[in-house]
Amino acid sequence: MFQKFRKNYFAYLMILPTLLYLIIFQIYPIFNSIWLSFTNLSFLRPDSGNFVGIKNYIALFKDSNFPMLLGNSLLWVIGSTVLQYLIAVPVSILLNQKMAARGFWRGLMMIPWVTPVVIMGLIWQWIYDGDHGFLNQILGTGIVWLGNKNTVWPALLLASTWKGLPYATLMFLSGLQGIPKDLYEAGYVDGCNSWQRFKYITIPLLKPVIFVTALTSIVQTWTKFEVIWVLTGGGPGYETSTFPTYIYSKSFIMYDMGGGSAVSVISMLFMLIFILIYLKVYKKNLSEV
Amino acid sequence: MKRRSISATFLLYIGLAVTMFFIVFPFFWLVSSSLKTSQEIFAIHQTFIPKKITFTNFIYAFSGSPGPNIGPLMNNSITVAVFTAIITLFFAATGGYAVGRLHFPGLQTFVIFIMIAQMFQGPVIMVPWYKMAARMGILNTKTGLVLIYLTSTIPVAVWLMSGFFKGIPKEMEEAATIDGCGKLRTFFQIILPLVKGGLVAVGIYSFILAWNDYQYALILTTSEKAKTVQLGIAELMGGIGQINWGGIMACGVIVTIPVIILFGCVQRYLIEGLTAGAVKG
Numbered sequence: 111m112f113q114k115f116r117k118n119y120f121a122y123l124m125i126l127p128t129l130l131y132l133i134i135f136q137i138y139p140i141f142n143s144i145w146l147s148f149t150n151l152s153f154l155r156p157d158s159g160n161f162v163g164i165k166n167y168i169a170l171f172k173d174s175n176f177p178m179l180l181g182n183s184l185l186w187v188i189g190s191t192v193l194q195y196l197i198a199v200p201v202s203i204l205l206n207q208k209m210a211a212r213g214f215w216r217g218l219m220m221i222p223w224v225t226p227v228v229i230m231g232l233i234w235q236w237i238y239d240g241d242h243g244f245l246n247q248i249l250g251t252g253i254v255w256l257g258n259k260n261t262v263w264p265a266l267l268l269a270s271t272w273k274g275l276p277y278a279t280l281m282f283l284s285g286l287q288g289i290p291k292d293l294y295e296a297g298y299v300d301g302c303n304s305w306q307r308f309k310y311i312t313i314p315l316l317k318p319v320i321f322v323t324a325l326t327s328i329v330q331t332w333t334k335f336e337v338i339w340v341l342t343g344g345g346p347g348y349e350t351s352t353f354p355t356y357i358y359s360k361s362f363i364m365y366d367m368g369g370g371s372a373v374s375v376i377s378m379l380f381m382l383i384f385i386l387i388y389l390k391v392y393k394k395n396l397s398e399v
Numbered sequence: 400m401k402r403r404s405i406s407a408t409f410l411l412y413i414g415l416a417v418t419m420f421f422i423v424f425p426f427f428w429l430v431s432s433s434l435k436t437s438q439e440i441f442a443i444h445q446t447f448i449p450k451k452i453t454f455t456n457f458i459y460a461f462s463g464s465p466g467p468n469i470g471p472l473m474n475n476s477i478t479v480a481v482f483t484a485i486i487t488l489f490f491a492a493t494g495g496y497a498v499g500r501l502h503f504p505g506l507q508t509f510v511i512f513i514m515i516a517q518m519f520q521g522p523v524i525m526v527p528w529y530k531m532a533a534r535m536g537i538l539n540t541k542t543g544l545v546l547i548y549l550t551s552t553i554p555v556a557v558w559l560m561s562g563f564f565k566g567i568p569k570e571m572e573e574a575a576t577i578d579g580c581g582k583l584r585t586f587f588q589i590i591l592p593l594v595k596g597g598l599v600a601v602g603i604y605s606f607i608l609a610w611n612d613y614q615y616a617l618i619l620t621t622s623e624k625a626k627t628v629q630l631g632i633a634e635l636m637g638g639i640g641q642i643n644w645g646g647i648m649a650c651g652v653i654v655t656i657p658v659i660i661l662f663g664c665v666q667r668y669l670i671e672g673l674t675a676g677a678v679k680g
Contacts, residue, residue: 121497121506122503131549218423225659227613232636236429241441242441242644247443281674333523340633354522357522358525361522362617370522378519381519
Protein backbone atom coordinates (compact mmCIF):
# COMPACT_ATOMS: atom_id res chain seq x y z
CA MET A 111 0.00 0.00 0.00
CA PHE A 112 2.68 2.42 1.03
CA GLN A 113 4.83 1.48 -1.90
CA LYS A 114 1.93 1.93 -4.26
CA PHE A 115 1.48 5.38 -2.83
CA ARG A 116 5.15 6.23 -3.22
CA LYS A 117 5.13 5.16 -6.81
CA ASN A 118 2.20 7.44 -7.53
CA TYR A 119 2.95 10.26 -5.15
CA PHE A 120 3.38 12.71 -7.99
CA ALA A 121 -0.09 11.98 -9.39
CA TYR A 122 -1.65 12.39 -5.95
CA LEU A 123 0.23 15.61 -5.44
CA MET A 124 -1.23 16.89 -8.69
CA ILE A 125 -4.85 16.07 -7.88
CA LEU A 126 -4.59 17.23 -4.29
CA PRO A 127 -5.41 20.93 -4.84
CA THR A 128 -8.53 20.18 -6.89
CA LEU A 129 -9.65 17.46 -4.53
CA LEU A 130 -9.27 19.62 -1.44
CA TYR A 131 -10.90 22.63 -2.98
CA LEU A 132 -13.95 20.80 -4.19
CA ILE A 133 -14.37 18.90 -0.93
CA ILE A 134 -14.29 22.10 1.14
CA PHE A 135 -16.29 24.39 -1.10
CA GLN A 136 -18.63 22.05 -2.89
CA ILE A 137 -19.01 18.67 -1.23
CA TYR A 138 -19.14 20.02 2.30
CA PRO A 139 -21.96 22.49 1.43
CA ILE A 140 -23.96 19.66 -0.13
CA PHE A 141 -23.81 17.61 3.06
CA ASN A 142 -24.28 20.68 5.19
CA SER A 143 -27.56 21.41 3.45
CA ILE A 144 -28.84 17.96 4.44
CA TRP A 145 -28.20 18.90 8.08
CA LEU A 146 -29.69 22.37 7.63
CA SER A 147 -32.90 20.86 6.29
CA PHE A 148 -33.53 19.46 9.76
CA THR A 149 -33.13 22.86 11.45
CA ASN A 150 -35.20 26.01 11.71
CA LEU A 151 -32.37 28.18 10.38
CA SER A 152 -33.25 31.72 9.40
CA PHE A 153 -30.68 34.45 9.00
CA LEU A 154 -33.17 36.93 10.35
CA ARG A 155 -33.14 35.27 13.78
CA PRO A 156 -29.69 34.93 15.36
CA ASP A 157 -30.82 32.22 17.76
CA SER A 158 -32.17 29.99 14.98
CA GLY A 159 -30.52 26.91 13.53
CA ASN A 160 -31.83 24.42 16.09
CA PHE A 161 -32.71 20.86 15.27
CA VAL A 162 -36.42 20.49 14.55
CA GLY A 163 -36.57 16.97 13.15
CA ILE A 164 -38.58 16.42 10.00
CA LYS A 165 -40.79 19.46 10.53
CA ASN A 166 -39.56 21.14 7.36
CA TYR A 167 -40.34 18.06 5.30
CA ILE A 168 -43.82 17.74 6.73
CA ALA A 169 -44.44 21.41 5.99
CA LEU A 170 -43.15 20.90 2.45
CA PHE A 171 -45.42 17.97 1.70
CA LYS A 172 -48.38 19.92 3.08
CA ASP A 173 -47.38 22.96 1.03
CA SER A 174 -50.08 23.51 -1.57
CA ASN A 175 -47.40 24.58 -4.07
CA PHE A 176 -45.52 21.31 -3.85
CA PRO A 177 -47.38 19.29 -6.53
CA MET A 178 -47.13 22.22 -8.91
CA LEU A 179 -43.40 22.58 -8.20
CA LEU A 180 -42.78 18.96 -9.03
CA GLY A 181 -44.86 19.20 -12.20
CA ASN A 182 -43.16 22.43 -13.26
CA SER A 183 -39.68 21.04 -12.66
CA LEU A 184 -40.42 18.01 -14.81
CA LEU A 185 -42.10 20.11 -17.50
CA TRP A 186 -39.16 22.50 -17.53
CA VAL A 187 -36.54 19.76 -17.81
CA ILE A 188 -38.33 17.54 -20.29
CA GLY A 189 -39.75 20.44 -22.30
CA SER A 190 -36.48 22.26 -22.79
CA THR A 191 -34.45 19.13 -23.45
CA VAL A 192 -36.88 17.69 -25.99
CA LEU A 193 -37.33 21.01 -27.79
CA GLN A 194 -33.61 21.63 -27.95
CA TYR A 195 -32.89 18.20 -29.32
CA LEU A 196 -35.69 18.15 -31.85
CA ILE A 197 -34.27 21.34 -33.30
CA ALA A 198 -30.57 20.65 -32.79
CA VAL A 199 -30.50 17.43 -34.83
CA PRO A 200 -31.71 19.00 -38.09
CA VAL A 201 -29.72 22.18 -37.45
CA SER A 202 -26.48 20.27 -36.94
CA ILE A 203 -27.08 18.20 -40.07
CA LEU A 204 -27.73 21.44 -41.92
CA LEU A 205 -24.50 23.01 -40.68
CA ASN A 206 -22.60 19.88 -41.61
CA GLN A 207 -23.43 20.31 -45.31
CA LYS A 208 -21.12 21.99 -47.77
CA MET A 209 -22.16 25.63 -48.03
CA ALA A 210 -20.74 29.09 -48.42
CA ALA A 211 -19.15 30.60 -45.28
CA ARG A 212 -19.94 27.54 -43.16
CA GLY A 213 -17.43 28.44 -40.45
CA PHE A 214 -19.02 31.86 -40.09
CA TRP A 215 -22.53 30.43 -39.59
CA ARG A 216 -21.24 27.94 -37.07
CA GLY A 217 -19.56 30.79 -35.22
CA LEU A 218 -22.77 32.85 -35.18
CA MET A 219 -24.60 29.85 -33.72
CA MET A 220 -22.64 30.26 -30.50
CA ILE A 221 -23.90 33.79 -29.73
CA PRO A 222 -26.80 32.73 -27.46
CA TRP A 223 -24.53 30.40 -25.55
CA VAL A 224 -22.03 33.10 -24.56
CA THR A 225 -24.64 35.80 -23.97
CA PRO A 226 -24.86 36.42 -20.20
CA VAL A 227 -28.09 35.03 -18.82
CA VAL A 228 -29.16 38.41 -17.42
CA ILE A 229 -28.86 39.94 -20.86
CA MET A 230 -30.69 37.00 -22.40
CA GLY A 231 -33.45 37.68 -19.89
CA LEU A 232 -33.75 41.33 -20.77
CA ILE A 233 -33.68 40.71 -24.52
CA TRP A 234 -36.57 38.25 -24.29
CA GLN A 235 -38.50 40.33 -21.78
CA TRP A 236 -38.28 43.15 -24.28
CA ILE A 237 -39.40 40.90 -27.15
CA TYR A 238 -42.30 39.58 -25.03
CA ASP A 239 -43.26 42.99 -23.62
CA GLY A 240 -47.02 43.50 -23.55
CA ASP A 241 -47.08 47.08 -24.78
CA HIS A 242 -44.09 47.54 -27.03
CA GLY A 243 -42.75 44.03 -27.57
CA PHE A 244 -41.67 42.82 -30.98
CA LEU A 245 -43.71 39.64 -30.79
CA ASN A 246 -46.95 41.51 -30.25
CA GLN A 247 -46.05 43.87 -33.05
CA ILE A 248 -45.64 41.16 -35.68
CA LEU A 249 -48.63 39.17 -34.44
CA GLY A 250 -50.79 42.25 -34.01
CA THR A 251 -51.71 41.16 -30.47
CA GLY A 252 -51.39 42.74 -27.04
CA ILE A 253 -50.54 39.75 -24.90
CA VAL A 254 -48.37 40.04 -21.78
CA TRP A 255 -46.56 36.85 -22.70
CA LEU A 256 -44.70 36.33 -19.44
CA GLY A 257 -47.56 37.47 -17.23
CA ASN A 258 -50.25 35.21 -18.63
CA LYS A 259 -50.83 31.71 -17.28
CA ASN A 260 -51.41 30.22 -20.72
CA THR A 261 -48.50 31.79 -22.55
CA VAL A 262 -45.80 31.93 -19.92
CA TRP A 263 -44.55 28.36 -20.31
CA PRO A 264 -44.27 28.36 -24.13
CA ALA A 265 -42.55 31.75 -23.88
CA LEU A 266 -40.06 30.46 -21.29
CA LEU A 267 -39.34 27.32 -23.28
CA LEU A 268 -38.74 29.28 -26.47
CA ALA A 269 -36.24 31.54 -24.74
CA SER A 270 -34.50 28.61 -23.10
CA THR A 271 -34.30 26.83 -26.45
CA TRP A 272 -32.58 29.88 -27.85
CA LYS A 273 -30.01 29.73 -25.07
CA GLY A 274 -29.48 25.97 -25.13
CA LEU A 275 -29.59 25.20 -28.84
CA PRO A 276 -25.96 26.16 -29.57
CA TYR A 277 -24.49 23.68 -27.11
CA ALA A 278 -26.59 20.77 -28.35
CA THR A 279 -25.84 21.68 -31.96
CA LEU A 280 -22.14 21.88 -31.20
CA MET A 281 -22.12 18.40 -29.69
CA PHE A 282 -24.09 16.87 -32.55
CA LEU A 283 -21.92 18.57 -35.14
CA SER A 284 -18.80 17.00 -33.73
CA GLY A 285 -20.66 13.70 -33.51
CA LEU A 286 -21.57 13.99 -37.18
CA GLN A 287 -18.00 14.78 -38.12
CA GLY A 288 -16.97 11.55 -36.46
CA ILE A 289 -19.10 9.47 -38.82
CA PRO A 290 -16.83 8.04 -41.54
CA LYS A 291 -17.61 9.46 -44.99
CA ASP A 292 -17.28 6.06 -46.72
CA LEU A 293 -20.35 4.83 -44.85
CA TYR A 294 -22.44 7.38 -46.71
CA GLU A 295 -20.73 6.54 -49.97
CA ALA A 296 -21.39 2.85 -49.43
CA GLY A 297 -25.00 3.68 -48.70
CA TYR A 298 -25.18 5.73 -51.85
CA VAL A 299 -23.69 2.97 -53.96
CA ASP A 300 -26.16 0.52 -52.48
CA GLY A 301 -28.95 2.79 -53.67
CA CYS A 302 -30.11 4.30 -50.38
CA ASN A 303 -31.92 7.59 -50.74
CA SER A 304 -31.05 10.43 -48.41
CA TRP A 305 -33.87 9.60 -45.95
CA GLN A 306 -32.63 6.02 -45.69
CA ARG A 307 -29.08 7.20 -45.16
CA PHE A 308 -30.32 9.51 -42.41
CA LYS A 309 -32.32 6.74 -40.77
CA TYR A 310 -29.82 3.89 -41.04
CA ILE A 311 -26.48 5.69 -40.83
CA THR A 312 -26.77 9.12 -39.22
CA ILE A 313 -29.23 8.42 -36.42
CA PRO A 314 -27.75 5.14 -35.14
CA LEU A 315 -24.23 6.54 -35.15
CA LEU A 316 -25.30 9.79 -33.54
CA LYS A 317 -27.28 8.03 -30.82
CA PRO A 318 -24.50 7.77 -28.21
CA VAL A 319 -23.74 11.47 -28.50
CA ILE A 320 -27.42 12.35 -28.27
CA PHE A 321 -27.81 10.21 -25.18
CA VAL A 322 -24.83 11.55 -23.26
CA THR A 323 -25.56 15.15 -24.20
CA ALA A 324 -29.23 14.78 -23.29
CA LEU A 325 -28.36 13.43 -19.85
CA THR A 326 -25.92 16.26 -19.21
CA SER A 327 -28.55 18.73 -20.30
CA ILE A 328 -31.20 17.13 -18.08
CA VAL A 329 -29.02 17.40 -14.98
CA GLN A 330 -27.97 20.95 -15.82
CA THR A 331 -31.52 22.08 -16.52
CA TRP A 332 -32.75 20.46 -13.32
CA THR A 333 -30.46 22.67 -11.23
CA LYS A 334 -30.85 25.74 -13.44
CA PHE A 335 -32.29 28.75 -11.74
CA GLU A 336 -31.15 31.79 -13.65
CA VAL A 337 -33.12 31.49 -16.89
CA ILE A 338 -36.48 31.27 -15.15
CA TRP A 339 -35.52 33.78 -12.50
CA VAL A 340 -34.51 36.53 -14.91
CA LEU A 341 -37.58 36.02 -17.09
CA THR A 342 -40.43 35.48 -14.62
CA GLY A 343 -39.00 35.28 -11.11
CA GLY A 344 -41.03 32.08 -10.81
CA GLY A 345 -44.27 33.97 -11.40
CA PRO A 346 -46.96 34.90 -12.05
CA GLY A 347 -47.61 33.71 -8.49
CA TYR A 348 -45.69 30.44 -8.33
CA GLU A 349 -46.91 29.47 -11.80
CA THR A 350 -43.39 28.95 -13.21
CA SER A 351 -41.59 28.04 -10.00
CA THR A 352 -39.38 24.98 -10.15
CA PHE A 353 -37.36 23.40 -7.35
CA PRO A 354 -34.36 25.72 -7.83
CA THR A 355 -36.38 28.94 -7.92
CA TYR A 356 -38.41 27.78 -4.94
CA ILE A 357 -35.23 27.08 -2.95
CA TYR A 358 -34.20 30.64 -3.65
CA SER A 359 -37.59 32.18 -2.86
CA LYS A 360 -37.94 30.25 0.36
CA SER A 361 -34.38 30.86 1.57
CA PHE A 362 -33.58 34.37 0.43
CA ILE A 363 -36.96 36.07 0.13
CA MET A 364 -38.94 34.43 2.94
CA TYR A 365 -35.72 33.76 4.90
CA ASP A 366 -36.80 30.24 5.74
CA MET A 367 -33.41 28.62 5.20
CA GLY A 368 -34.35 25.37 6.87
CA GLY A 369 -37.37 24.99 4.63
CA GLY A 370 -35.32 25.98 1.60
CA SER A 371 -32.77 23.31 2.44
CA ALA A 372 -35.51 20.71 2.63
CA VAL A 373 -36.49 21.61 -0.94
CA SER A 374 -32.79 21.31 -1.87
CA VAL A 375 -32.57 17.83 -0.45
CA ILE A 376 -35.67 16.64 -2.30
CA SER A 377 -34.29 18.18 -5.47
CA MET A 378 -30.94 16.46 -4.97
CA LEU A 379 -32.64 13.10 -4.50
CA PHE A 380 -33.96 13.43 -8.03
CA MET A 381 -30.48 14.37 -9.22
CA LEU A 382 -29.15 11.16 -7.73
CA ILE A 383 -31.38 9.20 -10.06
CA PHE A 384 -30.09 11.12 -13.07
CA ILE A 385 -26.53 10.68 -11.90
CA LEU A 386 -26.89 6.91 -11.54
CA ILE A 387 -28.08 6.67 -15.14
CA TYR A 388 -25.35 9.04 -16.19
CA LEU A 389 -22.64 6.98 -14.53
CA LYS A 390 -23.86 3.84 -16.20
CA VAL A 391 -23.56 5.50 -19.58
CA TYR A 392 -20.20 7.02 -18.77
CA LYS A 393 -18.63 3.84 -17.36
CA LYS A 394 -17.77 2.75 -20.87
CA ASN A 395 -16.10 6.09 -21.54
CA LEU A 396 -14.19 6.14 -18.32
CA SER A 397 -12.40 2.89 -18.90
CA GLU A 398 -10.68 4.65 -21.78
CA VAL A 399 -9.45 7.60 -19.73
CA MET B 400 -20.10 12.28 -53.92
CA LYS B 401 -22.75 13.50 -56.28
CA ARG B 402 -23.56 17.16 -56.64
CA ARG B 403 -26.54 18.56 -54.83
CA SER B 404 -29.60 19.31 -56.90
CA ILE B 405 -30.79 22.89 -57.21
CA SER B 406 -33.90 22.29 -55.12
CA ALA B 407 -31.86 20.68 -52.35
CA THR B 408 -29.51 23.66 -52.33
CA PHE B 409 -32.52 25.96 -52.19
CA LEU B 410 -33.96 24.08 -49.21
CA LEU B 411 -30.59 24.12 -47.50
CA TYR B 412 -30.29 27.87 -47.68
CA ILE B 413 -33.90 28.38 -46.60
CA GLY B 414 -33.18 26.23 -43.55
CA LEU B 415 -30.01 28.18 -42.88
CA ALA B 416 -31.85 31.50 -43.14
CA VAL B 417 -34.58 30.40 -40.71
CA THR B 418 -32.05 29.05 -38.19
CA MET B 419 -29.86 32.11 -38.36
CA PHE B 420 -32.85 34.40 -38.00
CA PHE B 421 -33.89 32.63 -34.80
CA ILE B 422 -30.35 32.69 -33.42
CA VAL B 423 -29.21 36.15 -34.45
CA PHE B 424 -32.43 38.17 -34.35
CA PRO B 425 -32.72 38.53 -30.56
CA PHE B 426 -29.14 39.69 -30.39
CA PHE B 427 -29.63 42.03 -33.33
CA TRP B 428 -32.74 43.41 -31.65
CA LEU B 429 -30.68 44.15 -28.53
CA VAL B 430 -28.14 46.15 -30.50
CA SER B 431 -30.75 47.89 -32.63
CA SER B 432 -32.89 48.89 -29.63
CA SER B 433 -29.86 50.24 -27.80
CA LEU B 434 -29.31 52.73 -30.61
CA LYS B 435 -32.89 53.99 -30.81
CA THR B 436 -34.30 57.17 -29.33
CA SER B 437 -36.99 56.69 -26.71
CA GLN B 438 -39.65 57.91 -29.16
CA GLU B 439 -38.65 55.13 -31.52
CA ILE B 440 -38.43 52.50 -28.79
CA PHE B 441 -41.99 53.17 -27.70
CA ALA B 442 -43.36 53.76 -31.19
CA ILE B 443 -46.27 51.61 -32.32
CA HIS B 444 -44.33 50.38 -35.31
CA GLN B 445 -40.72 49.69 -34.57
CA THR B 446 -38.26 49.31 -37.40
CA PHE B 447 -35.46 46.78 -37.60
CA ILE B 448 -32.86 49.45 -38.12
CA PRO B 449 -33.10 52.68 -36.10
CA LYS B 450 -34.26 55.61 -38.21
CA LYS B 451 -32.12 57.92 -36.15
CA ILE B 452 -29.08 56.54 -34.37
CA THR B 453 -28.45 57.91 -30.90
CA PHE B 454 -25.84 57.19 -28.25
CA THR B 455 -27.72 58.72 -25.34
CA ASN B 456 -28.54 55.24 -24.06
CA PHE B 457 -24.85 54.49 -23.70
CA ILE B 458 -24.30 57.72 -21.82
CA TYR B 459 -27.17 56.70 -19.52
CA ALA B 460 -25.44 53.37 -18.85
CA PHE B 461 -22.34 55.06 -17.49
CA SER B 462 -24.00 57.87 -15.58
CA GLY B 463 -25.17 57.75 -11.98
CA SER B 464 -28.82 58.11 -11.00
CA PRO B 465 -31.11 57.67 -12.77
CA GLY B 466 -28.53 55.66 -14.73
CA PRO B 467 -27.01 52.49 -13.28
CA ASN B 468 -23.42 53.82 -13.40
CA ILE B 469 -22.08 50.51 -14.63
CA GLY B 470 -18.43 51.64 -14.77
CA PRO B 471 -17.50 50.70 -11.18
CA LEU B 472 -19.66 47.57 -11.39
CA MET B 473 -17.74 46.48 -14.48
CA ASN B 474 -14.53 47.04 -12.56
CA ASN B 475 -15.77 44.67 -9.86
CA SER B 476 -16.72 42.09 -12.47
CA ILE B 477 -13.38 42.32 -14.25
CA THR B 478 -11.39 41.95 -11.03
CA VAL B 479 -13.42 38.96 -9.91
CA ALA B 480 -13.31 37.28 -13.32
CA VAL B 481 -9.56 37.81 -13.80
CA PHE B 482 -8.74 36.35 -10.40
CA THR B 483 -11.12 33.45 -10.99
CA ALA B 484 -9.44 32.71 -14.31
CA ILE B 485 -5.89 32.83 -12.96
CA ILE B 486 -6.60 30.68 -9.92
CA THR B 487 -8.61 28.22 -12.02
CA LEU B 488 -5.57 27.70 -14.23
CA PHE B 489 -3.52 26.49 -11.30
CA PHE B 490 -6.08 23.77 -10.52
CA ALA B 491 -6.69 22.98 -14.17
CA ALA B 492 -2.98 22.59 -14.92
CA THR B 493 -2.27 20.28 -12.00
CA GLY B 494 -5.51 18.27 -11.92
CA GLY B 495 -5.79 18.21 -15.70
CA TYR B 496 -2.29 16.83 -16.06
CA ALA B 497 -3.02 14.02 -13.64
CA VAL B 498 -6.23 13.09 -15.45
CA GLY B 499 -4.86 13.45 -18.95
CA ARG B 500 -1.39 12.05 -18.54
CA LEU B 501 -0.83 9.98 -15.43
CA HIS B 502 -2.08 6.52 -14.60
CA PHE B 503 -2.72 5.94 -10.96
CA PRO B 504 -5.12 3.94 -8.79
CA GLY B 505 -8.17 6.08 -8.14
CA LEU B 506 -8.10 7.94 -11.44
CA GLN B 507 -11.59 6.82 -12.40
CA THR B 508 -12.98 7.76 -9.02
CA PHE B 509 -11.40 11.17 -9.32
CA VAL B 510 -12.96 11.73 -12.75
CA ILE B 511 -16.40 10.70 -11.47
CA PHE B 512 -15.89 12.97 -8.47
CA ILE B 513 -15.21 15.93 -10.75
CA MET B 514 -18.21 15.20 -12.93
CA ILE B 515 -20.53 14.96 -9.97
CA ALA B 516 -19.11 18.10 -8.37
CA GLN B 517 -19.90 19.89 -11.61
CA MET B 518 -23.56 18.96 -11.35
CA PHE B 519 -24.26 20.44 -7.93
CA GLN B 520 -24.47 24.05 -8.91
CA GLY B 521 -26.81 26.88 -8.13
CA PRO B 522 -29.54 26.99 -5.48
CA VAL B 523 -28.79 23.54 -4.02
CA ILE B 524 -25.54 24.89 -2.55
CA MET B 525 -26.68 28.47 -1.96
CA VAL B 526 -27.90 28.25 1.65
CA PRO B 527 -24.89 26.41 3.09
CA TRP B 528 -22.59 28.61 1.05
CA TYR B 529 -24.22 31.77 2.33
CA LYS B 530 -23.86 30.50 5.87
CA MET B 531 -20.22 29.55 5.30
CA ALA B 532 -19.44 32.92 3.69
CA ALA B 533 -21.08 34.72 6.61
CA ARG B 534 -18.99 32.78 9.09
CA MET B 535 -15.80 33.48 7.12
CA GLY B 536 -16.70 37.16 6.92
CA ILE B 537 -16.57 37.24 3.14
CA LEU B 538 -20.16 38.21 2.38
CA ASN B 539 -20.21 41.21 0.10
CA THR B 540 -16.60 40.82 -0.93
CA LYS B 541 -14.93 40.02 -4.22
CA THR B 542 -13.03 37.23 -2.44
CA GLY B 543 -16.29 35.47 -1.69
CA LEU B 544 -17.33 35.65 -5.32
CA VAL B 545 -14.00 34.30 -6.57
CA LEU B 546 -14.22 31.40 -4.12
CA ILE B 547 -17.69 30.37 -5.24
CA TYR B 548 -16.96 30.86 -8.95
CA LEU B 549 -14.05 28.48 -8.61
CA THR B 550 -16.48 25.71 -7.68
CA SER B 551 -18.06 26.03 -11.11
CA THR B 552 -14.91 26.68 -13.14
CA ILE B 553 -12.50 24.13 -11.65
CA PRO B 554 -14.35 20.92 -12.65
CA VAL B 555 -14.87 21.93 -16.26
CA ALA B 556 -11.37 23.44 -16.51
CA VAL B 557 -9.69 20.29 -15.20
CA TRP B 558 -11.64 18.28 -17.71
CA LEU B 559 -10.78 20.60 -20.62
CA MET B 560 -7.08 20.77 -19.72
CA SER B 561 -6.82 17.00 -19.46
CA GLY B 562 -7.72 16.89 -23.15
CA PHE B 563 -4.95 19.33 -24.06
CA PHE B 564 -2.39 17.37 -22.05
CA LYS B 565 -3.42 14.19 -23.79
CA GLY B 566 -2.47 15.80 -27.09
CA ILE B 567 1.23 16.15 -26.22
CA PRO B 568 3.47 13.57 -27.87
CA LYS B 569 4.81 11.06 -25.32
CA GLU B 570 8.36 11.27 -26.64
CA MET B 571 8.85 14.86 -25.50
CA GLU B 572 8.09 13.96 -21.93
CA GLU B 573 10.23 10.84 -21.99
CA ALA B 574 13.17 12.70 -23.46
CA ALA B 575 13.00 15.22 -20.62
CA THR B 576 12.83 12.50 -17.99
CA ILE B 577 15.87 10.74 -19.39
CA ASP B 578 17.84 13.97 -19.34
CA GLY B 579 17.48 13.84 -15.61
CA CYS B 580 14.78 16.42 -14.98
CA GLY B 581 12.75 15.95 -11.84
CA LYS B 582 9.04 15.38 -12.28
CA LEU B 583 8.01 18.82 -11.09
CA ARG B 584 10.66 20.50 -13.20
CA THR B 585 9.61 18.52 -16.26
CA PHE B 586 6.06 19.63 -15.63
CA PHE B 587 6.83 23.32 -15.34
CA GLN B 588 9.60 23.64 -17.89
CA ILE B 589 8.62 21.16 -20.58
CA ILE B 590 4.96 20.24 -20.32
CA LEU B 591 3.26 23.53 -19.42
CA PRO B 592 4.79 25.53 -22.29
CA LEU B 593 3.47 22.87 -24.67
CA VAL B 594 -0.14 23.52 -23.66
CA LYS B 595 0.07 27.31 -23.65
CA GLY B 596 -2.78 27.58 -26.15
CA GLY B 597 -4.96 25.34 -24.03
CA LEU B 598 -4.21 27.37 -20.90
CA VAL B 599 -5.22 30.58 -22.65
CA ALA B 600 -8.45 29.01 -23.89
CA VAL B 601 -9.37 27.57 -20.50
CA GLY B 602 -8.46 30.84 -18.78
CA ILE B 603 -10.72 32.81 -21.09
CA TYR B 604 -13.51 30.29 -20.66
CA SER B 605 -13.27 30.63 -16.88
CA PHE B 606 -13.26 34.40 -17.23
CA ILE B 607 -16.47 34.21 -19.26
CA LEU B 608 -18.17 31.90 -16.75
CA ALA B 609 -17.36 34.30 -13.91
CA TRP B 610 -18.28 37.39 -15.93
CA ASN B 611 -21.64 35.92 -16.96
CA ASP B 612 -22.69 34.68 -13.53
CA TYR B 613 -25.82 36.06 -11.98
CA GLN B 614 -27.04 33.59 -9.37
CA TYR B 615 -24.07 33.62 -7.00
CA ALA B 616 -23.64 37.39 -7.15
CA LEU B 617 -27.34 37.62 -6.34
CA ILE B 618 -26.95 35.88 -2.98
CA LEU B 619 -23.44 36.95 -1.99
CA THR B 620 -23.28 40.63 -2.87
CA THR B 621 -25.49 43.58 -2.14
CA SER B 622 -23.22 46.59 -1.75
CA GLU B 623 -21.57 48.67 -4.45
CA LYS B 624 -18.16 47.53 -3.32
CA ALA B 625 -18.51 43.99 -4.62
CA LYS B 626 -21.68 44.00 -6.74
CA THR B 627 -21.12 42.71 -10.26
CA VAL B 628 -22.34 44.35 -13.43
CA GLN B 629 -24.79 41.51 -14.17
CA LEU B 630 -26.48 42.07 -10.83
CA GLY B 631 -26.58 45.82 -11.39
CA ILE B 632 -28.29 45.36 -14.76
CA ALA B 633 -30.74 42.81 -13.40
CA GLU B 634 -31.78 45.29 -10.72
CA LEU B 635 -32.66 47.85 -13.39
CA MET B 636 -35.45 45.58 -14.59
CA GLY B 637 -37.12 45.60 -11.22
CA GLY B 638 -37.17 49.39 -10.98
CA ILE B 639 -40.30 51.41 -10.36
CA GLY B 640 -42.04 53.35 -13.12
CA GLN B 641 -41.56 53.04 -16.84
CA ILE B 642 -38.59 50.89 -17.72
CA ASN B 643 -35.91 52.66 -19.75
CA TRP B 644 -35.60 49.90 -22.32
CA GLY B 645 -33.12 51.74 -24.50
CA GLY B 646 -30.78 52.34 -21.59
CA ILE B 647 -31.01 48.77 -20.36
CA MET B 648 -30.34 47.46 -23.85
CA ALA B 649 -27.24 49.65 -24.06
CA CYS B 650 -25.97 48.09 -20.82
CA GLY B 651 -26.65 44.70 -22.36
CA VAL B 652 -24.60 45.54 -25.43
CA ILE B 653 -21.72 46.82 -23.30
CA VAL B 654 -21.41 43.62 -21.25
CA THR B 655 -22.11 41.17 -24.08
CA ILE B 656 -19.84 42.40 -26.89
CA PRO B 657 -16.56 41.77 -24.97
CA VAL B 658 -17.60 38.20 -24.16
CA ILE B 659 -18.50 37.46 -27.76
CA ILE B 660 -15.14 38.81 -28.93
CA LEU B 661 -13.20 36.87 -26.28
CA PHE B 662 -15.06 33.69 -27.09
CA GLY B 663 -14.49 34.19 -30.80
CA CYS B 664 -10.74 34.36 -30.21
CA VAL B 665 -10.51 30.95 -28.54
CA GLN B 666 -13.54 29.29 -30.06
CA ARG B 667 -11.62 26.72 -32.09
CA TYR B 668 -9.58 25.53 -29.15
CA LEU B 669 -12.52 25.40 -26.79
CA ILE B 670 -14.87 23.55 -29.07
CA GLU B 671 -12.34 20.80 -29.57
CA GLY B 672 -12.03 20.39 -25.82
CA LEU B 673 -15.71 20.72 -24.99
CA THR B 674 -16.88 18.16 -27.49
CA ALA B 675 -14.13 15.61 -26.92
CA GLY B 676 -15.72 14.18 -23.78
CA ALA B 677 -19.17 13.58 -25.16
CA VAL B 678 -18.21 12.32 -28.57
CA LYS B 679 -15.79 9.66 -27.54
CA GLY B 680 -18.58 7.46 -26.16
